[in-house]
Amino acid sequence: xxxxxxxxxxxxxxxxxxxxxxxxxxxxxxxxxxxxxxxxxxxxxxxxxxxxxxxxxxxxxxxxxxxxxxxxxxxxxxxxxxxxxxxxxxxxxxxxxxxxxxxxxxxxxxxxxxxxxxxxxxxxxxxxxxxxxxxxxxxxxxxxxxxxxxxxxxxxxxxxxxxxxxxxxxxxxxxxxxxxxxxxxxxxxxxxxxxxxxxxxxxxxxxxxxxxxxxxxxxxxxxxxxxxxxxxxxxxxxxxxxxxxxxxxxxxxxxxxxxxxxxxxxxxxxxxxxxxxxxxxxxxxxxxxxxxxxxxxxxxxxxxx
Amino acid sequence: xxxxxxxxxxxxxxxxxxxxxxxxxxxxxxxxxxxxxxxxxxxxxxxxxxxxxxxxxxxxxxxxxxxxxxxxxxxxxxxxxxxxxxxxxxxxxxxxxxxxxxxxxxxxxxxxxxxxxxxxxxxxxxxxxxxxxxxxxxxxxxxxxxxxxxxxxxxxxxxxxxxxxxxxxxxxxxxxxxxxxxxxxxxxxxxxxxxxxxxxxxxxxxxxxxxxxxxxxxxxxxxxxxxxxxxxxxxxxxxxxxxxxxxxxxxxxxxxxxxxxxxxxxxxxxxxxxxxxxxxxxxxxxxxxxxxxxxxxx
Numbered sequence: 001x002x003x004x005x006x007x008x009x010x011x012x013x014x015x016x017x018x019x020x021x022x023x024x025x026x027x028x029x030x031x032x033x034x035x036x037x038x039x040x041x042x043x044x045x046x047x048x049x050x051x052x053x054x055x056x057x058x059x060x061x062x063x064x065x066x067x068x069x070x071x072x073x074x075x076x077x078x079x080x081x082x083x084x085x086x087x088x089x090x091x092x093x094x095x096x097x098x099x100x101x102x103x104x105x106x107x108x109x110x111x112x113x114x115x116x117x118x119x120x121x122x123x124x125x126x127x128x129x130x131x132x133x134x135x136x137x138x139x140x141x142x143x144x145x146x147x148x149x150x151x152x153x154x155x156x157x158x159x160x161x162x163x164x165x166x167x168x169x170x171x172x173x174x175x176x177x178x179x180x181x182x183x184x185x186x187x188x189x190x191x192x193x194x195x196x197x198x199x200x201x202x203x204x205x206x207x208x209x210x211x212x213x214x215x216x217x218x219x220x221x222x223x224x225x226x227x228x229x230x231x232x233x234x235x236x237x238x239x240x241x242x243x244x245x246x247x248x249x250x251x252x253x254x255x256x257x258x259x260x261x262x263x264x265x266x267x268x269x270x271x272x273x274x275x276x277x278x279x280x281x282x283x284x285x286x287x288x289x290x291x292x293x294x295x296x297x298x299x300x301x302x303x304x305x
Numbered sequence: 306x307x308x309x310x311x312x313x314x315x316x317x318x319x320x321x322x323x324x325x326x327x328x329x330x331x332x333x334x335x336x337x338x339x340x341x342x343x344x345x346x347x348x349x350x351x352x353x354x355x356x357x358x359x360x361x362x363x364x365x366x367x368x369x370x371x372x373x374x375x376x377x378x379x380x381x382x383x384x385x386x387x388x389x390x391x392x393x394x395x396x397x398x399x400x401x402x403x404x405x406x407x408x409x410x411x412x413x414x415x416x417x418x419x420x421x422x423x424x425x426x427x428x429x430x431x432x433x434x435x436x437x438x439x440x441x442x443x444x445x446x447x448x449x450x451x452x453x454x455x456x457x458x459x460x461x462x463x464x465x466x467x468x469x470x471x472x473x474x475x476x477x478x479x480x481x482x483x484x485x486x487x488x489x490x491x492x493x494x495x496x497x498x499x500x501x502x503x504x505x506x507x508x509x510x511x512x513x514x515x516x517x518x519x520x521x522x523x524x525x526x527x528x529x530x531x532x533x534x535x536x537x538x539x540x541x542x543x544x545x546x547x548x549x550x551x552x553x554x555x556x557x558x559x560x561x562x563x564x565x566x567x568x569x570x571x572x573x574x575x576x577x578x579x580x581x582x583x584x585x586x587x588x589x590x591x592x593x594x595x596x597x598x599x600x601x602x603x
Contacts, residue, residue, distance in 0.1 A: 015502065015503045016499035016500075016502045016503050017407050017502065018407070018502070018512055018515050019403060019512065020512075024407055024409060025409075027400065027401075027404045028404055028409075028415060031404065031415070031419065034480070035419050035421060035484075038433055038437065038444075038480060039422065041436075042433045045436065053442060054441075055442060056441065056442035056447045056450075058444060058447060101327050101328045101331065104325070104328070105324055105325045105328035105329075107324060108320070108321040109325070112317050112320060112321040114317065114322070117321075120325070120329075124328075124332065127332065127336055127337075129586070130340070130582060130585070131537075131540070131558065131578075131581070132541075133541065133558045133561050133578055133581070134343065134578040134579065134581070134582040135339040135340055135343055135578075136562075136565060136578070137346065137574055137578070138338075138339035138340075139335070139339050140565070140566070141342075142335070142339065147334070147335070149330055149331070149334050151330070172335060173335070175331070176331055176335040177336075179331065180332075183328070208320050233424065237426055237427050237428075239427060239428055239543065240543050240544070243547075244565070254426065255426055255427070255544070258428045259547060259548065261432070262432060269436055269439075273432070276428075276429035276432045279426055279429055280424070280425045280426050283426065284420075284424045287421070287423065287424035288417045288418070288424070289417075291420050294420070295416070295491065295492055
């Protein structure tokens with residue numbers, strides 16, 4: 001009796017579920033091993049000494065932090081730290097700018113009726129499909145010559161000098177490439193919020209602006225957070241544009257610095273894995289602790305079943 | 306009453322224009338205008354570095370690209386990589402999502418852990434797998450030696466050949482991007498009502514029947530979106546390849562990048578970018594149709 005009860009518990013799922021307990025945990029263990037093994041290997045390599053690594057030892061026999069000390073204080077550390085600072089600046093500015101522009105536009109698309117609303121929205125969404133490489137060449141020339149944006153019907157022009165090798169070239173490019181995605185996710189999220197709340201605010205005498213800031217935005221914090229996380233992680237990760245626009249450590253970002261590692265440090269895998277681990281730590285920590293927002297954002301942003 | 310309606314509506318239109326104006330200005334100047342410009346340049350002989358004059362040459366750039374061996378080799382490898390990775394990521398991501406959608410102790414922990422590969426920098430992922438594939442002392446070789454699959458005398462250089470490199474790059478990409486697939490499919494699965502499973506369970510449906518009659522049909526919109534997003538991502542592969550190999554013929558993006566920023570053949574690079582963009586544009590149709598369906602439901 002007892003055996004068959006255990007058997008039933010292990011191999012027969014509840015009616016509402018698919019996978020029996022036994023297979024569930026077997027699958028989860030495999031998933032855990034395959035997910036973590038390479039990442040753990042990255043870390044253990046970074047705390048190993050070179051002779052251990054070159055003799056094929058998988059676990060450090062003489063754990064050491066010397067690779068990290070070397071990375072942050074040794075030769076070439078100034079470059080790595082400069083790249084870290086550039087990455088933080090680029091990711092932060094890109095996220096803030098994309099969110100300001102994106103929230104305003106997404107609100108209009110989701111909540112206000114105006115002519116050509118749908119065609120414009122689809123036009124913007126279509127931009128998401130274009131790979132960055134297809135407009136990289138004209139963008140490069142534009143950054144070299146400086147960007148100018150004129151507000152129509154006025155003489156107000158915003159003109160910059162050459163932006164090559166400055167973090168601003170990356171901020172401008174990343175913000176532009178993020179906007180379609182940001183608007184798509186946010187518009188989807190704003191649409192899920194009940195119209196009644198807004199109309200109640202109008203009845204209370206709120207204007208459009210106040211209704212937006214007092215009612216819709218506070219309710220959209222999860223969606224806005226998810227979108228901001230995506231923008232941040234993308235800006236931190238981007239490599240193609242950064243590779244084209246940056247020339248010195250005045251603007252090189254972490255991915256560029258890490259790519260140069262591979263060329264420069266040849267066999268020093270301890271130092272390289274340490275550099276990779278430190279560079280990946282911010283996005284990994286953000287993603288792990290805020291994964292709930294990421295999943296919810298994906299659910300709400302139009303990708304629903 | 307009618308008069309009030311009209312003024313309110315006009316106010317709304319003005320308000321909306323004010324809100325979308327910054328975005329539209331930026332996108333027109335920094336996205337749409339360069340699209341137009343690169344289309345124009347693709348018909349010009351435009352080499353930045355060799356001092357030759359810029360001149361209109363019609364379809365010559367397109368002819369050059371379409372008849373070059375390098376372009377077709379790169380296309381073939383990119384398509385191979387895209388199909389292989391998206392297929393594996395879909396299957397693995399689907400089953401991972403299936404597991405993580407169940408109720409069990411520690412679910413939050415598992416869901417947070419599987420995000421790690423996806424959050425890793427793409428470049429670091431390249432570096433990590435380059436290290437794993439090192440001949441002699443990398444994890445891959447050491448494991449194969451340890452399991453006696455490879456005799457101690459054998460010590461292959463895994464990343465020596467540009468064609469087989471695509472398989473090794475695919476493994477790295479599958480490891481990194483499967484979690485993304487899992488997240489999207491998991492989001493879709495959470496929206497499937499439990500009653501549907503209970504209903505077919507009464508009819509005695511087991512694992513495969515539940516999968517085929519409930520999960521997959523209900524999940525179809527999510528699956529389509531996930532596939533299209535991943536195809537677009539995989540088709541742009543570049544970062545990892547620059548770490549694994551110096552051979553630009555391994556992907557279209559790599560080849561185009563080299564034409565543009567190594568040799569500064571801006572005209573030819575624009576033509577190549579346009580040809581590969583048209584491959585992607587074919588996907589737009591599918592993508593927008595899926596999106597429209599989703600937006601209409603919302």
